Amino acid sequence: MTSFHLISWNTAKRLKRIEGQIEFLHKQGAEIIALQEILPSTEMVFRSAFENTHPFQVSSFELALDSTLLTKKRMFGELILSKFPMEPQSPDLVRIPWAERLLSAKVTIGTRDLILHTTHIPPGSSNGWIKVEMLNGIFDHLVDNRNQMSQILCGDFNAPKLEDKTLGLITFAQHINTAGKVITKKVFRGGKGSEWDRAERRLFEDLPQYGLSETFREIFPHDFDAYSWSFMRNGQEFRNRFDHVFASTEFNTKSCVYLNIPTSLSDHKPISAVFELH
Numbered sequence: 710m711t712s713f714h715l716i717s718w719n720t721a722k723r724l725k726r727i728e729g730q731i732e733f734l735h736k737q738g739a740e741i742i743a744l745q746e747i748l749p750s751t752e753m754v755f756r757s758a759f760e761n762t763h764p765f766q767v768s769s770f771e772l773a774l775d776s777t778l779l780t781k782k783r784m785f786g787e788l789i790l791s792k793f794p795m796e797p798q799s800p801d802l803v804r805i806p807w808a809e810r811l812l813s814a815k816v817t818i819g820t821r822d823l824i825l826h827t828t829h830i831p832p833g834s835s836n837g838w839i840k841v842e843m844l845n846g847i848f849d850h851l852v853d854n855r856n857q858m859s860q861i862l863c864g865d866f867n868a869p870k871l872e873d874k875t876l877g878l879i880t881f882a883q884h885i886n887t888a889g890k891v892i893t894k895k896v897f898r899g900g901k902g903s904e905w906d907r908a909e910r911r912l913f914e915d916l917p918q919y920g921l922s923e924t925f926r927e928i929f930p931h932d933f934d935a936y937s938w939s940f941m942r943n944g945q946e947f948r949n950r951f952d953h954v955f956a957s958t959e960f961n962t963k964s965c966v967y968l969n970i971p972t973s974l975s976d977h978k979p980i981s982a983v984f985e986l987h
Contacts, residue, residue, distance in 0.1 A: 821859075936948035
């Protein structure tokens with residue numbers, strides 16, 4: 710039986726903190742590292758720092774069909790560093806508006822192959838329905854290819870808005886009224902609130918029906934205090950569990966935790982998961 714360790718982390722484009730990020734990642738000893746919010750400048754530094762320990766490397770920048778599009782809101786990419794052989798998958802295989810925000814590769818571990826996807830879903834507050842199109846496109850791709858090869862999806866999803874022991878999962882298209890009831894908005898960001906709600910919700914509630922489960926929630930079904938992202942506004946701290954790992958149920962998940970880091974390294978905590986291959 711073979712096990713492997715995966716770390717997924719939104720590095721928050723912090724070039725000035727990259728040496729600390731590299732040192733932290735080396736200490737974790739993960740065989741596969743999936744990084745989001747990468748810039749061309751940080752990509753080169755990460756590649757160089759891991760070329761001896763993780764010689765198999767692929768980024769969304771090198772697969773981009775038109776690099777001139779990757780500016781402003783589309784400046785970010787993904788990077789996978791692996792100790793195992795990898796074969797990049799064409800971005801054309803997935804129908805999403807920002808192809809650089811999903812990086813996929815076939816990873817060979819011993820005699821087993823799996824498809825690893827890592828993504829950074831754009832926040833809806835600044836990108837509107839691009840977020841919904843990204844979520845729907847990735848969901849459809851996972852479902853359509855579920856019988857071809859085992860899959861793992863990890864990254865920063867900017868969802869859900871909230872998880873509550875009593876109220877359950879609450880999306881950004883919903884709010885809690887004064888009576889404590891969850892209400893789905895009829896209109897949200899110029900479209901139907903129900904469609905936005907479904908796009909966020911189906912990852913967490915529908916994917917398990919197709920053989921892919923969210924690993925942290927699988928292990929910790931009653932932990933509603935965990936978070937992976939936080940920020941301060943007017944002296945108040947807001948926390949969200951935005952970073953996730955979804956995996957085909959044929960993997961045996963040994964552990965899945967959020968790693969504590971100095972807040973100077975990133976506004977996101979890395980998520981660490983260990984899987985067994987039968």
